[in-house]
Amino acid sequence: MTARRIISLSWAAGVLALAAATSPAVGISRDESVYVEAAASYARFWPEAIRDPARVLATADRRYAPNHEHPGFAKGLFGLTRTALFDIAGVTGEVQGSRAGAWLLASFLALLLSLWGCELAGTLGGALAPAFFFLVPRNFWHVHPAVLDLPVTALMLATTYAFWRSTSASRGRLSTAGWAFASGLLLGAALGTKHNAWFLPPVLACAWLVGSFRGRQESHGPASEGAVGTVRGHRFPWALVAMAVLGPVVLVATWPWLWHHTLPRVQAWLGYHLHHENYPWMYMGTLLREPPFPVAYPVVVTALTVPAAILVAMVGGLLQSAARIVAAWRGRAPAVSIPTEWLLLLSSLFPIALIAWPSVPHFGGVKHWLPAMPFLALLGARALVTTGRLLWPARAGAVTGVLALLALAPAAWQVAHVHPFGTAAWNEIAGGAPGAATMGMQRQFWGDSTVAVLPAVNAHAAPGARVWFQETTALAARQYQRDGRLRRDLAVAAGPEDADVSIWQYHQEFRDREFRTWTEFRTARPVAGVLLDEVPLVQVYARPGAWR
Amino acid sequence: MNEHPDPRGPTYRLPSPPPPDPTGWYELRRRARTVWPPGDRAWASLFALAVSAAGLFGLWFQATLPGRLPSPTDWKAAAAVITREARPGDAVVLAPPWAERAREILPERIPARPEVALPILAFPSLDPEEDLRGVRRVWLLSFPGAPGGTGPVASRLAPRAASVEGPMQLGQLELTRYDLETPVLPLWSLVDRLPSASVQTRDARVTAETREVGFLPRSCVVARWSGPGLDPVVIRLASLPLGISLVGRVALAGNAPGGGASVRVKVDGVEVARADATPGRPAGQPLRFDASRLPPASHEVTVEIVPSGPVPGGVCIDLAALP
Numbered sequence: 001m002t003a004r005r006i007i008s009l010s011w012a013a014g015v016l017a018l019a020a021a022t023s024p025a026v027g028i029s030r031d032e033s034v035y036v037e038a039a040a041s042y043a044r045f046w047p048e049a050i051r052d053p054a055r056v057l058a059t060a061d062r063r064y065a066p067n068h069e070h071p072g073f074a075k076g077l078f079g080l081t082r083t084a085l086f087d088i089a090g091v092t093g094e095v096q097g098s099r100a101g102a103w104l105l106a107s108f109l110a111l112l113l114s115l116w117g118c119e120l121a122g123t124l125g126g127a128l129a130p131a132f133f134f135l136v137p138r139n140f141w142h143v144h145p146a147v148l149d150l151p152v153t154a155l156m157l158a159t160t161y162a163f164w165r166s167t168s169a170s171r172g173r174l175s176t177a178g179w180a181f182a183s184g185l186l187l188g189a190a191l192g193t194k195h196n197a198w199f200l201p202p203v204l205a206c207a208w209l210v211g212s213f214r215g216r217q218e219s220h221g222p223a224s225e226g227a228v229g230t231v232r233g234h235r236f237p238w239a240l241v242a243m244a245v246l247g248p249v250v251l252v253a254t255w256p257w258l259w260h261h262t263l264p265r266v267q268a269w270l271g272y273h274l275h276h277e278n279y280p281w282m283y284m285g286t287l288l289r290e291p292p293f294p295v296a297y298p299v300v301v302t303a304l305t306v307p308a309a310i311l312v313a314m315v316g317g318l319l320q321s322a323a324r325i326v327a328a329w330r331g332r333a334p335a336v337s338i339p340t341e342w343l344l345l346l347s348s349l350f351p352i353a354l355i356a357w358p359s360v361p362h363f364g365g366v367k368h369w370l371p372a373m374p375f376l377a378l379l380g381a382r383a384l385v386t387t388g389r390l391l392w393p394a395r396a397g398a399v400t401g402v403l404a405l406l407a408l409a410p411a412a413w414q415v416a417h418v419h420p421f422g423t424a425a426w427n428e429i430a431g432g433a434p435g436a437a438t439m440g441m442q443r444q445f446w447g448d449s450t451v452a453v454l455p456a457v458n459a460h461a462a463p464g465a466r467v468w469f470q471e472t473t474a475l476a477a478r479q480y481q482r483d484g485r486l487r488r489d490l491a492v493a494a495g496p497e498d499a500d501v502s503i504w505q506y507h508q509e510f511r512d513r514e515f516r517t518w519t520e521f522r523t524a525r526p527v528a529g530v531l532l533d534e535v536p537l538v539q540v541y542a543r544p545g546a547w548r
Numbered sequence: 549m550n551e552h553p554d555p556r557g558p559t560y561r562l563p564s565p566p567p568p569d570p571t572g573w574y575e576l577r578r579r580a581r582t583v584w585p586p587g588d589r590a591w592a593s594l595f596a597l598a599v600s601a602a603g604l605f606g607l608w609f610q611a612t613l614p615g616r617l618p619s620p621t622d623w624k625a626a627a628a629v630i631t632r633e634a635r636p637g638d639a640v641v642l643a644p645p646w647a648e649r650a651r652e653i654l655p656e657r658i659p660a661r662p663e664v665a666l667p668i669l670a671f672p673s674l675d676p677e678e679d680l681r682g683v684r685r686v687w688l689l690s691f692p693g694a695p696g697g698t699g700p701v702a703s704r705l706a707p708r709a710a711s712v713e714g715p716m717q718l719g720q721l722e723l724t725r726y727d728l729e730t731p732v733l734p735l736w737s738l739v740d741r742l743p744s745a746s747v748q749t750r751d752a753r754v755t756a757e758t759r760e761v762g763f764l765p766r767s768c769v770v771a772r773w774s775g776p777g778l779d780p781v782v783i784r785l786a787s788l789p790l791g792i793s794l795v796g797r798v799a800l801a802g803n804a805p806g807g808g809a810s811v812r813v814k815v816d817g818v819e820v821a822r823a824d825a826t827p828g829r830p831a832g833q834p835l836r837f838d839a840s841r842l843p844p845a846s847h848e849v850t851v852e853i854v855p856s857g858p859v860p861g862g863v864c865i866d867l868a869a870l871p
Contacts, residue, residue: 285672309603316595383595390592399596407599410606417610428609431695434617437646438696440672512760512802512861519757524668524765525656529649534617534691536648 003123008114011130015110019103019143023096025420026144027451033476035075035146036082036098038067043079043087045256060256068265069272072255073192074151077101093483098146106143109154110134112161113374120378121385124400128384131404132313132377135411136306138366139373141422145448148194149367155190156200157374159183159243160347163204166239168340176238184242188250195273196371199354201243207346208237211339216331279363280509285440287509292358298369299352304430304441305366307411310380311427317379320386321345348375365423365445421449421532433535443506447471449530449537450503454480456528458487461501462546466491468499470513496520500546504539517541609695615720616693622719623653629716629723630687631655636664637684637731641705643691643698645670650689671764674704677834679732679795681868686726693720734868735791738783738851739767748782751775752853759801759864762831770801771809771853772862781853787846789869790815790839794849796867798823799832800859807857811865813837814850825863835867 001009028036045063049056064072078101086097110130117129134140142150166179174182190197252258258265281288283297294300303311321341328336351372354360366373384407388400410428418425418433424444426436437443450472461467467490469477480486493499496517504514518524518541526539527547569575586594618626630640636658642650651668658664671678680686686705690698705726706712714724738745739756747754749771757770771781798811808826812819813835823833853863 308606309599312595312598312602316598384599387592387596387599390589391596403596403599403603406603410603410610413607413610428606432609432613434644434646434691434694435696438644438694438699508763511763511765512804515758515760515765518765519759523656524651524758526652529652531649533613534649534694535646539648539652 004115004118004126007118007123007126008111011114011127012107012111015130015134015143016103016107019106020096020100022419023099023103023144025451026141026422027420027448028095028472028476028479029145029147029446029448030471030473030476031446032095032145032147032448033473033479034067035070035078035148036095036479037475039075039079039082039098039101039146040094041066041079042072042076043083049256056256057260060259064255064257068257068269070148070194071192071251071269072257073189073250074101074105074148074194076254077104077151078146095146095479095483099144102146102151103143105151105154109150109157109374112154112157113377116157116161116164116378117381121382124388124397125378125381125385128381128400128404129374129378131408132310132380133374135408135415136310136373137411137415137418137425138305138422139370140415141420141425142367142370144420149364149370152190152194152197153370153374155186155193156197156371159186159190159197159200160204160343160375162186163237163239163243164340164343167208167237168337180237180239180242181246183239184244184246185250187243187247189254191247191251192254195270196351196354196368199350201240201247203346203350204237204243204343205240207339207343208240210346211342214338215329217328217334217336217338218331276361278361281363282440282442282508283362288362293360293362295356295358297362298355298366301366301441302352302369304426304436307414307427308429309407310411311429313380313384313407314376316387317376317381317383318345318348320383321348321379344375344379348372348379363445365442418532420451421530421537423448424532424535424537433532437535443508443535444537445471445507447473447476447505449505450476451480451485452530453503453528453538453540454486456540457490457501457503460527460547461487461490461542462548464489464491465500465546466493466498467501467503468493468496468517469503470510471505471507472503496541500543502541504541506536506538514539613695616691616695618691618718618720622721623649625718626650626689626721626723627653627655629718630666631659633725634658634660634666634687635685636661637682637733638687639667639669639680639683639685640687640689641674641701642668642670642689643701644694644696645672645699645701647689647691647694654689671701673699674701676704680708680728681732681734681737684728684731684733686728688715688722688724688726690715690722690724691720692722732870735789735871736869737767738769738785738796738865738867741785741788742769742783744785746784746786748784750779751777752779752781754781754783757801757864759862760803761797761799761801761864766797766799766864766866768797768801768864768866769851770862770864771859773855773859778855778857780855783851783853785849785851788849789844790842790847790849791869791871792838792840793870794821794835794837794839794867795870796835796865797832798825798835798866799830799864800825800827800861801864802861803827803830804859804861806860807855809853809855809859809863811835811863812852812854813867814852815839815842815847817848817850825859832864839869 041063048059078098081100082097085092085100086094113130113133114126118126162179162183166176166183278290321344324336325338325341327333328338351369355369384403385400388396392399423446424433426432430436474492477492481488496502497520502517521541521543527542528540529536530538655666658666688702708728709726710729711727715722742756752771752773754771758765758767805827810824813821820837821835823835825832
């Protein structure tokens with residue numbers, strides 16, 4: 001086995017093991033609670049469809065009725081792992097069993113990043129690229145829940161990688177047609193995971209087009225022979241054709257909800273996202289409710305959440321890529337593949353630019369431009385490797401190693417420090433959670449922090465107490481109960497007026513609910529809480545006598 | 549071997565003189581061109597320096613952060629001081645405002661007078677119109693070492709204080725007492741008088757609550773309409789002294805979307821102040837009436853609330869008479 005393969009497989013195995021080990025501490029987020037239920041329902045579809053093929057459409061309508069705001073591929077995978085690990089083997093609870101599907105895709109992401117890192121910057125690049133992605137605390141948090149953002153990021157990276165391999169000289173064992181076919185299948189899986197994958201083919205086509213203009217560069221470098229962007233007398237990007245054909249086929253095949261009434265259901269699905277609600281969101285002391293939203297938002301939030309040294313490396317990588325295009329354009333860098341550089345640059349910048357658009361809803365932390373992060377990680381890793389080679393060619397590995405240690409050690413520290421509160425992670429430029437709270441940034445989202453007060457609630461809540469979980473859904477509360485993490489005698493309340501115990505999660509837009517709790521319980525004094533660096537994330541209130 | 553040209557020969561020319569450069573600009577440009585654009589190694593050095601600096605900054609930040617924030621012992625010490633020293637008319641103000649662990653640790657009532665509350669206030673900034681009603685002394689509890697600083701509250705409290713005691717250092721906490729120069733002590737407030745007031749309504753519910761107005765908790769009287777009917781609410785307070793002014797605020801509780809409401813204040817049947825609660829104005833609208841020209845006798849005060857549409861969160865009305 002080659003060193004590259006060992007590194008890539010080690011990364012894949014390491015991410016899978018780490019995700020499984022650190023996942024139980026991460027709470028159930030709002031969307032996850034819905035996807036876990038949906039996955040359980042989707043998993044029952046296939047056996048029922050095989051048993052009674054004549055009624056397959058009716059079965060599809062029934063089993064895929066939960067949550068058709070998003071397609072079926074990733075949730076189907078969550079259902080598969082849940083069936084295997086929870087229903088059949090009984091080695092996990094239902095939530096961790098569903099999450100295993102997400103961990104597998106995170107592991108796939110690590111493998112791809114390492115492989116592509118090796119292609120771009122040698123074995124050191126392959127070793128560093130996944131670290132630049134997974135040691136960003138918010139990215140690390142997204143490894144765990146059974147939600148769609150990291151899966152679609154992994155599948156978009158995979159599609160882009162297959163596209164790149166199909167059109168460049170480094171094709172490996174597969175032919176151009178093989179990689180094109182793979183990119184079509186992978187795009188289908190990405191489309192079957194989340195709708196932001198629809199933006200991928202235009203970005204790839206754009207990279208191919210702009211990469212075809214090579215200025216004074218007379219010949220291609222070894223990595224770009226017959227490369228992505230060549231037009232006259234060179235290879236056509238057949239991968240785009242494969243994507244156009246196979247993408248929708250895989251989408252429909254993995255989402256039986258679309259097996260009839262296809263067009264109106266696709267229209268309803270996309271229409272939902274075109275007119276998505278704007279959830280209120282705190283940004284620089286202002287509660288954003290309606291467009292136009294600030295254009296700088298994704299750039300500022302990225303700059304305040306990615307650990308500073310990784311951020312510097314990523315920005316350096318972007319500048320290096322742009323400089324390589326300019327040098328090649330001027331005919332000074334014959335070895336540089338202009339199309340590859342464009343592909344990396346556009347893939348890094350487009351997801352951020354898309355969310356910067358003022359009418360696009362701004363919520364959910366960094367998750368909506370997460371697909372940019374693997375490419376920024378690749379560029380950052382390559383920039384560090386290049387720096388080592390330039391500064392001390394004879395000891396390039398050692399120089400890169402020292403720089404990588406300086407860049408990654410504080411990030412690893414931060415990941416360990418904020419876990420499992422990844423949605424509340426802010427970097428040292430922001431001043432961590434305290435600095436971000438002073439700045440008036442969104443403190444957290446998705447209701448997963450509740451998990452940290454469950455032991456206190458189990459220990460102190462009066463028997464049969466009614467608990468208001470606020471941002472945590474009733475579905476999540478029941479999943480905690482079924483997984484044995486919340487007492488079964490506790491009931492779910494609809495609001496503070498109806499509750500004995502209130503688990504209030506800090507959201508500026510819902511502050512009135514906390515004050516209603518004060519009125520209702522006749523106290524403003526919490527009985528328990530969760531704080532990250534003294535910043536309250538969750539505060540538990542109780543009626544007199546309901547907390548023992 | 550190179551031959552020198554014959555200075556007397558026909559082809560010899562003197563080299564052209566350098567262009568006049570009285571300002572030194574051309575020389576500067578010539579020199580700049582020797583250093584710009586930098587070579588690849590220079591860029592790599594700069595990049596390595598930036599990554600190293602950012603990495604070291606990150607390590608320093610992570611290593612020092614816990615030491616910049618208060619420990620449980622610091623909190624216990626602050627609670628002990630406030631428990632010992634607090635008296636009616638005191639309030640605790642937090643700086644930075646997110647330091648709300650204080651609510652869990654500090655006493656909720658004055659220990660020596662359990663019937664009196666000890667308000668814990670968390671203002672992002674202390675605006676001039678924030679009158680700290682009912683407060684004589686402020687205990688400013690701050691984290692001077694917190695990343696992002698403690699905000700502007702201390703600098704805005706200082707001009708209002710007749711005397712300042714402290715700061716007392718309690719580990720990473722600082723406790724400073726500000727004795728306000730002109731405390732605003734109301735003669736009465738609508739919230740306190742609600743139990744004895746006459747309330748006329750068909751299907752609205754009128755209660756005293758703590759609700760969110762402009763991101764802050766405010767004690768106010770909330771009128772809420774549960775059914776489809778939107779009949780006005782009339783709250784009548786009989787026989788009250790007015791002092792020199794009536795002040796208050798009207799807002800939609802929780803800035804909930806929906807319709808608005810108009811609030812009229814009448815003294816002895818004559819409208820003296822009016823304000824509207826409308827969506828999109830989270831801090832509401834002030835109510836103010838100069839009562840200094842009225843005779844110092846007791847008066848009847850009426851508050852009329854007229855909704856203009858469904859108000860799901862309710863209308864929050866705060867009204868007080870200042871001496």
